[in-house]
Amino acid sequence: xxxxxxxxxxxxxxxxxxxxxxxxxxxxxxxxxxxxxxxxxxxxxxxxxxxxxxxxxxxxxxxxxxxxxxxxxxxxxxxxxxxxxxxxxxxxxxxxxxxxxxxxxxxxxxxxxxxxxxxxxxxxxxxxxxxxxxxxxxxxxxxxxxxxxxxxxxxxxxxxxxxxxxxxxxxxxxxxxxxxxxxxxxxxxxxxxxxxxxxxxxxxxxxxxxxxxxxxxxxxxxxxxxxxxxxxxxxxxxxxxxxxxxxxxxxxxxxxxxxxxxxxxxxxxxxxxxxxxxxxxxxxxxxxxxxxxxxxxxxxxxxxxxxxxxxxxxxxxxxxxxxxxxxxxxxxxxxxxxxxxxxxxxxxxxxxxxxxxxxxxxxxxxxxxxxxxxxxxxxxxxxxxxxxxxxxxxxxxxxxxxxxxxxxxxxxxxxxxxxxxxxxxxxxxxxxxxxxxxxxxxxx
Numbered sequence: 001x002x003x004x005x006x007x008x009x010x011x012x013x014x015x016x017x018x019x020x021x022x023x024x025x026x027x028x029x030x031x032x033x034x035x036x037x038x039x040x041x042x043x044x045x046x047x048x049x050x051x052x053x054x055x056x057x058x059x060x061x062x063x064x065x066x067x068x069x070x071x072x073x074x075x076x077x078x079x080x081x082x083x084x085x086x087x088x089x090x091x092x093x094x095x096x097x098x099x100x101x102x103x104x105x106x107x108x109x110x111x112x113x114x115x116x117x118x119x120x121x122x123x124x125x126x127x128x129x130x131x132x133x134x135x136x137x138x139x140x141x142x143x144x145x146x147x148x149x150x151x152x153x154x155x156x157x158x159x160x161x162x163x164x165x166x167x168x169x170x171x172x173x174x175x176x177x178x179x180x181x182x183x184x185x186x187x188x189x190x191x192x193x194x195x196x197x198x199x200x201x202x203x204x205x206x207x208x209x210x211x212x213x214x215x216x217x218x219x220x221x222x223x224x225x226x227x228x229x230x231x232x233x234x235x236x237x238x239x240x241x242x243x244x245x246x247x248x249x250x251x252x253x254x255x256x257x258x259x260x261x262x263x264x265x266x267x268x269x270x271x272x273x274x275x276x277x278x279x280x281x282x283x284x285x286x287x288x289x290x291x292x293x294x295x296x297x298x299x300x301x302x303x304x305x306x307x308x309x310x311x312x313x314x315x316x317x318x319x320x321x322x323x324x325x326x327x328x329x330x331x332x333x334x335x336x337x338x339x340x341x342x343x344x345x346x347x348x349x350x351x352x353x354x355x356x357x358x359x360x361x362x363x364x365x366x367x368x369x370x371x372x373x374x375x376x377x378x379x380x381x382x383x384x385x386x387x388x389x390x391x392x393x394x395x396x397x398x399x400x401x402x403x404x405x406x407x408x409x410x411x412x413x414x415x416x417x418x419x420x421x422x423x424x425x426x427x428x429x430x431x432x433x434x435x436x437x438x439x440x441x442x443x444x
Contacts, residue, residue: 001029009076016078023078043152046166047126047167047171048147051092051126058080065077065078071120073118074119076121080178081179081180082126083116084181085167087113087212087213088113088213088214089109093106094106096133097132100335104318109212116239124177135346137338142161143162143166146334153196154170154444155197164183164185164192169196170196178227180227183222184222185389199233201225204423207244216303218306219298219392220298225240249422250424252422255375256280258371259281261282272436273429273432275435289383294352295359297349298352300352301351302356325343325344363388363391368419376416396426401439
């Protein structure tokens with residue numbers, strides 16, 4: 001066994017290249033850590049399923065490395081990665097945390113999983129999540145699913161791990177893996193990243209393919225990387241994005257910055273910004289915001305259509321959203337302990353193209369106005385997460401340690417939103433902020 005706690009992607013790659021460890025040893029060490037943290041006294045419930053072929057994949061990676069068969073494009077060669085349980089991994093269940101989908105065994109890898117395998121990554125297993133990407137019930141707590149139970153926040157067990165990528169965030173924070181793939185519709189990467197003091201990136205909508213991902217709302221859904229550092233997060237992002245031939249990221253030498261006037265400045269944060277920009281524009285968050293009712297109408301409509309389309313392509317006893325609702329009604333205490341009002345509302349939802357156009361237009365207008373001629377907007381108001389999600393703009397959250405703000409239980413992060421395909425600018429600013437701060441690390 002080797003020590004994997006707090007090891008970075010670069011450190012593990014150097015160990016593999018230098019012969020200090022093997023992929024088999026890495027997988028065994030991560031499996032041992034998972035067993036430790038998923039058992040008493042921790043019971044974090046971050047992992048939904050382990051890949052039974054992980055050790056075989058690791059053995060094949062070690063064999064290829066010895067034969068010098070590693071390609072430059074294999075950016076994550078021999079490194080274990082965890083995948084959120086709404087993403088198809090061939091031969092493993094894709095359940096979105098629902099008992100109704102416990103027999104949904106994926107016949108093929110999602111496209112992003114194909115890209116991970118092409119990059120040399122080993123699929124270690126899948127992570128628990130808020131059921132149906134937190135679209136089961138208005139009262140269901142973040143991090144809970146009927147299949148996987150409640151995910152526990154490792155920093156402060158009494159507070160929410162947030163969601164829906166709850167298990168992905170907790171697994172990264174506690175070094176059950178170096179990086180994970182999460183998904184976001186509205187806050188499902190950035191919110192759990194904040195609440196577990198890690199880094200989360202929501203890429204530009206449409207940049208990464210959603211094929212093979214159980215959907216919530218196609219106009220906002222995207223996969224995205226989560227890691228303990230900006231470098232780790234973008235190492236995974238590079239692997240996910242390197243086969244994208246349709247859209248190139250915007251190169252950035254020195255980002256131009258807008259900053260929300262409401263941002264709680266600290267000396268380290270000011271120093272971090274000063275390292276990269278000579279001038280920034282202070283901007284106010286407009287009072288006008290997209291209407292929650294409009295966004296909900298879009299989510300309900302797109303969820304019904306998306307889940308029915310997904311199920312039609314998969315071999316499961318559930319053929320439609322109606323089947324899932326009926327299944328849960330048969331044993332609500334076990335299958336839907338917090339109800340399923342959102343699923344039932346989705347069954348009756350009308351088409352919402354006008355609402356979608358309206359909220360996208362408002363969100364993009366507000367962000368463009370705040371960005372002005374700049375390419376990154378920095379703040380700590382969670383309304384930025386909402387605007388970026390609806391607009392489809394890329395966003396990043398970076399932990400900045402602790403604060404006296406009890407609204408977030410003393411956890412502190414900054415949120416950055418960029419113009420489409422400006423992920424590199426987010427990386428540059430994010431690394432500067434990270435260099436002046438220390439994330440909160442779980443004690444175990």
